[in-house]
Amino acid sequence: xxxxxxxxxxxxxxxxxxxxxxxxxxxxxxxxxxxxxxxxxxxxxxxxxxxxxxxxxxxxxxxxxxxxxxxxxxxxxxxxxxxxxxxxxxxxxxxxxxxxxxxxxxxxxxxxxxxxxxxxxxxxxxxxxxxxxxxxxxxxxxxxxxxxxxxxxxxxxxxxxxxxxxxxxxxxxxxxxxxxxxxxxxxxxxxxxxxxxxxxxxxxxxxxxxxxxxxxxxxxxxxxxxxxxxxxxxxxxxxxxxxxxxxxxxxxxxxxxxxxxxxxxxxxxxxxxxxxxxxxxxxxxxxxxxxxxxxxxxxxxxxxxxxxxxxxxxxxxxxxxxxxxxxxxxxxxxxxxxxxxxxxxxxxxxxxxxxxxxxxxxxxxxxxxxxxxxxxxxxxxxxxxxxxxxxxxxxxxxxxxxxxxxxxxxxxxxxxxxxxxxxxxxxxxxxxxxxxxxxxxxxxxxxxxxxxxxxxxxxxxxxxxxxxxxxxxxxxxxxxxxxxxxxxxxxxxxxxxxxxxxxxxxxxxxxxxxxxxxxxxxxxxxxxxxxxxxxxxxxxxxxxxxxxxxxxxxxxxxxxxxxxxxxxxxxxxxxxxxxxxxxxxxxxxxxxxxxxxxxxxxxxxxxxxxxxxxxxxx
Numbered sequence: 001x002x003x004x005x006x007x008x009x010x011x012x013x014x015x016x017x018x019x020x021x022x023x024x025x026x027x028x029x030x031x032x033x034x035x036x037x038x039x040x041x042x043x044x045x046x047x048x049x050x051x052x053x054x055x056x057x058x059x060x061x062x063x064x065x066x067x068x069x070x071x072x073x074x075x076x077x078x079x080x081x082x083x084x085x086x087x088x089x090x091x092x093x094x095x096x097x098x099x100x101x102x103x104x105x106x107x108x109x110x111x112x113x114x115x116x117x118x119x120x121x122x123x124x125x126x127x128x129x130x131x132x133x134x135x136x137x138x139x140x141x142x143x144x145x146x147x148x149x150x151x152x153x154x155x156x157x158x159x160x161x162x163x164x165x166x167x168x169x170x171x172x173x174x175x176x177x178x179x180x181x182x183x184x185x186x187x188x189x190x191x192x193x194x195x196x197x198x199x200x201x202x203x204x205x206x207x208x209x210x211x212x213x214x215x216x217x218x219x220x221x222x223x224x225x226x227x228x229x230x231x232x233x234x235x236x237x238x239x240x241x242x243x244x245x246x247x248x249x250x251x252x253x254x255x256x257x258x259x260x261x262x263x264x265x266x267x268x269x270x271x272x273x274x275x276x277x278x279x280x281x282x283x284x285x286x287x288x289x290x291x292x293x294x295x296x297x298x299x300x301x302x303x304x305x306x307x308x309x310x311x312x313x314x315x316x317x318x319x320x321x322x323x324x325x326x327x328x329x330x331x332x333x334x335x336x337x338x339x340x341x342x343x344x345x346x347x348x349x350x351x352x353x354x355x356x357x358x359x360x361x362x363x364x365x366x367x368x369x370x371x372x373x374x375x376x377x378x379x380x381x382x383x384x385x386x387x388x389x390x391x392x393x394x395x396x397x398x399x400x401x402x403x404x405x406x407x408x409x410x411x412x413x414x415x416x417x418x419x420x421x422x423x424x425x426x427x428x429x430x431x432x433x434x435x436x437x438x439x440x441x442x443x444x445x446x447x448x449x450x451x452x453x454x455x456x457x458x459x460x461x462x463x464x465x466x467x468x469x470x471x472x473x474x475x476x477x478x479x480x481x482x483x484x485x486x487x488x489x490x491x492x493x494x495x496x497x498x499x500x501x502x503x504x505x506x507x508x509x510x511x512x513x514x515x516x517x518x519x520x521x522x523x524x525x526x527x528x529x530x531x532x533x534x535x536x537x538x539x540x541x542x543x544x545x546x547x548x549x550x551x552x553x554x555x556x557x558x559x560x561x562x563x564x565x566x567x568x569x570x571x572x573x574x575x576x577x578x579x580x581x582x583x584x585x586x587x588x589x590x591x592x593x594x595x596x597x598x599x600x601x602x603x604x605x606x607x608x609x610x611x612x613x614x615x616x617x618x
Contacts, residue, residue, distance in 0.1 A: 027051050027151040032113075034139035035497045035515070035522045036193055036504035043155035048117035051095070052141075053149040054084060058097045062090040066127040067099050069259055070134055074099075077138040081528050083147040094118055097137070099130050109195075110160030113137070115152055128261040132159070132193055139191075143524040163457070165426055165472025166503035167196035167265075168496070170488075173203030173276075174297065174479040176243030181485055183256050188492065188531065190260040192500035197257055198265045198332065198474065201245075204275035204294050208244045209266070209325075213317050214281065218244040221276035221293065228296040231438075236295055250325050265390065266326045269334030270315055271304035271374055277314075278302055284311045286346035297480045299337045306374040307348035315374075316381045323385050330405060331382050335375055336392035340367035364398060372398025379404065393418055407474065409434070416459045419469040427457050428474040433499065435491045436477045445541035445608065446516065446560045448534070453498035453512050475499045486532045493533035497522050516560040540565045540595035542610040544587075551589040551614035557581045559597045566604075567595040573607060589614040 029049060032041050058074050060067040071088045074097065079085050092098055097120045105112060105125035111133035114121045120137070124130030136157065142150050168189050172182070182199075189197055201209040207221035222244040226236040245253070250266075257264050274284075275294055282289030286305040294300060305311045323331060343349040344367060356373055358366040372395075379389040379401060390405040393414040406423045408414035409430055418425040430437055432455040443451055457473045475496060482488055501515060519537075526533045537560060544553040557565045565581040568574045574596045587593065592611045596604035 027053075027149040028142040028144055029151045029153065030140040030142045031521065032136070032140050032153060032155070032157055033518055034136055035518050036501040037509055037514075037518070038136060038157050038159035039506055039509070040158040041155070042157070043153045044116075047154035049151035049153050050115050050117055050120050051149055051151045052078060052082065052084060052086065052097075053095075054086065056084075056086040056095050056097065057093050058086060058088045058099065059092045060088070060090060060099045061101070064101075064127070067101075067130060070127065070131050071099055073131075073260075074134040074137060077134070078141065081138065081141045081525065082144050082150050084149070092119075096120075098122065099134075100124070101126070101130070105129065105160075107160035109164075110158075111136075112159075113157040115154050115156065117154065120152065128195075129160075131190075131261045132161075135191065135193055139522070139525060143521070143528050161193065161504045162506055163472045163503050165196060165474075166194045166500070167198050167426065167428075167472060167474035168194050168499075169198035169200060169267075169428070169474060169476040171200040171203065171476075171478045172208050173200060173206040175241060175483045176206065176208060177485070177488070178243075179245065179249050179253065182253055184485070185488070186253070186257050186260060186262055187529075188489075188496070189262055191525070191529070192496050193504050194500060195262055196265055196330075196472075196474070197262050198267060198476075199253075200267045200269070200478075202268045202270075202273070202276065204273050204300055205297065206241065206243075206293070207276040207280070209250060209268075209322070210244060210246045211318050211321050212247070213321065214314070216280035217277060219280070221280040224293050224295060226295050231297070247321075247325050254326060263328050263330075264326055265328045265330045265332055266322050267332035267334060268318055268322060269336070270378070271306055271311075271371065272299070272336065272338030273334060274304050275300055275302055277304070281314070284308070284314055286342040286349065299339060301339050301341045303338050303342060304374075305346060305348055306343060306370050307346060307350070307352035312374065312377055315378050319378065319381055320385075323382070323387060329388055330390045331387050332390040332407075333375065333378055333382075334392060335371070335395040336409075337394065338371060340365065340371075343367045343370060368398045370398075371395075372400055375400060375404075396421065396423075405471075409476070412455075412459060415457075415470060416462060416466075419462055419466045422466075422469060425470050426472040426474050427470060428476055429455075433473070433475045434478070435475055435495055436479065436482060438481070441491070444536040445539040446537070446558050447541045447543065449495060449498050449516070449519070449537065449560065450512055452495045453501065453510075453515060455502065457502055458507075473499070473503045489532040490534045493526055493531055494519060494523060494537055495534075519560055536606070538597060538599070539605045540567075540597045540608045542593050542595060542608055544610070544612050545584075546614065547586065552586050553612045553614065554584045555587055555593055555612070556584045557593075557595050561599070563597050563599050565595050565597050567593060569593055574604075576604075587612050 058071040060071040075086050100123045102123035108125050109128050111124040111129040122133040207217045211217050224241045226238050229235045229237050254264050278285045278291040279293045353366050358369045360366045382389045393408045406418040407426045408418050409428050412429045415427040458467050458470050541558045543556045546553050566574045566578040568578050571592050594609040
């Protein structure tokens with residue numbers, strides 16, 4: 001009897017223990033306050049969240065291939081971030097994420113999310129809108145280790161982009177990157193709601209796209225024997241650089257990007273930055289060569305001969321093949337940094353100037369007008385095929401047609417100038433949005449992020465009509481000193497998070513503190529996707545604010561995540577025994593400030609240091 005009672009008690013105890021051990025832990029909850037921040041977020045307080053687990057189904061409209069592909073993208077994102085494999089189907093069930101097209105949403109890239117405990121309904125004005133909606137779901141997911149149930153708060157989201165053009169440029173000419181890695185970059189752009197990939201394909205240092213009518217462009221022009229090691233010095237590394245994309249490979253990149261609602265804009269830079277083409281076909285230059293592909297970087301006097309009809313035909317032939325590969329509405333033809341020193345002495349160029357009756361004016365030299373003529377002839381080929389010509393802001397030096405779209409890179413003022421001249425304008429100033437600019441790469445921690453985030457894409461002082469000419473924002477990476485994927489990503493991230501908020505989020509919602517509160521989750525997503533982001537984001541940033549009529553400055557110390565900062569002003573290395581930063585403090589001329597950040601009682605960040613040197617009177 002005792003044995004029977006004990007057996008029943010033991011069995012009950014084991015059953016209870018088994019039920020406890022097998023009960024599901026509370027799902028980890030996500031957050032809709034993602035990067036870029038949606039326009040409207042309304043969470044329903046007190047309502048149970050939507051739980052994502054293995055029975056969850058992503059439902060798409062039957063027969064819509066784009067929506068089916070998008071559904072599979074979302075399933076892959078959920079798997080990568082949470083470890084949970086969900087289902088994809090055309091029939092709605094309980095615990096379902098439904099993808100729908102809703103023509104009543106007015107913005108073509110807009111979407112709406114409605115979330116309750118039974119389902120998430122994602123409506124997009126177009127398939128692109130739905131894709132941006134799944135990116136929001138993707139980024140709202142909590143990053144968990146291994147298979148786990150996660151939940152998303154109940155409520156609704158309405159969202160659409162502020163700018164229709166949201167671009168990022170990568171130069172593959174100074175250093176070549178494989179097709180597989182270009183696809184990885186496109187995935188990075190998709191994560192940030194970027195819809196244009198500007199692909200810089202020709203340069204002095206290398207020609208990277210197959211042109212069948214001119215095979216020497218890749219046979220000769222894609223190879224550089226070595227590269228300068230450091231700017232301003234003569235030493236070379238002795239390492240050859242080569243590589244190009246076949247037309248079929250380029251079409252594959254176009255297809256891959258299009259599946260993610262990204263348009264690839266090809267750039268063939270002319271008439272300057274053409275040394276690789278001149279080395280391949282010397283007759284295209286003013287002197288006839290010989291030309292050599294340069295092993296250093298900069299601006300070179302050797303450019304295409306604008307007075308040579310054969311050169312103009314070359315440009316037209318190349319662009320026709322480019323347009324056969326790339327269906328983009330925009331075709332970028334460069335137009336930047338084209339010295340006129342050869343044209344000033346070239347008989348063919350001067351003969352063409354006389355033929356066209358070009359005269360130097362207070363605003364434009366006759367050689368600048370010759371470039372405008374050359375670009376205008378090229379533009380005719382582009383527009384004849386229903387495309388739009390795009391160029392860097394130097395094309396404004398030659399009074400181009402108003403149909404030319406301008407990328408304003410030389411300064412923020414160039415954005416204003418282009419918009420006032422009634423050109424559709426994309427702002428991408430070197431001072432804020434060139435992520436490879438060595439000068440601004442010296443900024444570390446929060447300062448690096450803040451410089452991008454605090455940029456104002458639409459300058460003050462423009463009329464309402466001129467403001468409408470600014471159609472987009474773009475970040476750029478030039479690869480003179482970028483040889484590998486690690487540095488590429490280090491330059492992109494996390495600054496690209498600030499860029500995408502400039503591109504997407506309504507300016508009235510712009511708030512650096514609020515942005516940085518959302519940044520850690522974005523960094524966790526980078527880690528989940530194995531992206532190499534810039535680790536100095538974890539360092540303390542030091543900012544000096546000069547005190548008027550004094551050689552002193554007020555020092556502010558910050559981190560993006562508001563953790564404790566310890567500092568010294570005597571040149572010693574700070575520790576947790578050093579003063580803890582509470583508020584700005586004053587320092588004298590010549591003071592060296594060092595600081596560390598401490599997170600979760602872990603090892604300190606690397607030491608940040610800066611010295612205050614007051615401006616000296618002349």
